[in-house]
Amino acid sequence: MTWPVNGQPSTSAIVSLSSNLEKTGSTPLGCYKKLIEYHKRGDLSFKYVKTFNMDEYVGLPRNHPESYHSYMWNNFFKHVDIDPNNAHILDGNAEDLQAECDAFEEKIKEAGGIDLFVGGIGPDGHIAFNEPGSSLVSRTRLKTLAMDTILANAKYFDGDLSKVPTMALTVGVGTVMDAREVMILITGAHKAFALYKAIEEGINHMWTVSAFQQHPRTIFVCDEDATLELKVKTVKYFKGLMHVNNKLVEPLYSMKEGN
Incomplete structure (x- = not known):
């Protein structure tokens, strides 16, 4: 992620945030809490x-407690100094859903592309709503x-399958692959097989x-x-790589703190 340096806007600060099937991503929620902490401390x-x-x-109203609009604003956006006009979320109630998807891709392009994609995965290895069988070049x-997804999400809708949305708008795998950097957060034994497959x-x-x-700059945080x-x-x-990397970057952090 990039942020202003010395009070000046960075030249690129375009971030894609997770909203995956598990309650918009229970894994990224911890990341959001840490970012809020940095912001309140004045570091970000x-x-x-x-x-x-x-x-x-x-079809889910944006003010519905299970909508991703509600989730992101309640758990992240309202706690930081982001300009509401800069927080883009797909409109699942748009009159023309395909036009909404096309416009979303165009907004990303106009912004200069995604600098950093931050996301979690499901036990089946899905990214966003790109479930098993999705095209790897999709937009x-x-x-x-999938029915498995609907059944899994029923717990968020009082266990009533009739209340669970059966369709969603989602970025494609190809959309995510276009990001300059990708960070995937993976926690828990229930996602271990997906990490193995990845x-x-x-x-x-x-x-x-x-x-x-096939992405040139992807990191899995597990x-x-x-x-x-x-x-x-x-x-x-991979632990060896992390150890060497930490030895290289720790002096840089020490120099920064010294200044």
Whole structure:
């Protein structure tokens, strides 16, 4: 993520935020809380940041407690200094849904593209509402939700399947792949198999997260439980890389704090 330096707007501050199937992403929620903490401490400003959320349910009023509009404003946007005009979320109640999707892609293009994509994944490896079988070159579009997704989301709608949205607007895998940097947050043993599919097996449209094997600047941020399905040598390899990286960057942080 980029932010103003010395009170001046950065040249690029376009961020895509997670809104995945699990309550707009329970994993990114921890990230949002940390960003709010930095903002309140005076270390981070969102004054010049533009955001594009990944998805929204179709037919759900934006003030509905389960809409992604409500979730993002209640859990993040209202706690920081972002300009409301710079917080872009798909309109699931638009008269012409395809036109809404096309306009969203155009807004991203006009903003100069996404600098940083921040997202979580589901146990099936989905990104946004790009569920298993989605095209890996897809763009923002209208998506019919899988029955497994509808059943899983029923708990957020009083267990009543008739209340659960069956369609959503979502950015495509291709849309995400266009971001200059991608950060995927993965926590919990229930997502360990998805991480295994993303790292140790080949690219497969049944595991959309695997598409990031072809992205030049992607980082997976995981906890120990999420690595349980990986080979021991794979975990050791990446921990070794992290150790070397930390040794390189820690002196830089020390110099910054000294100034």
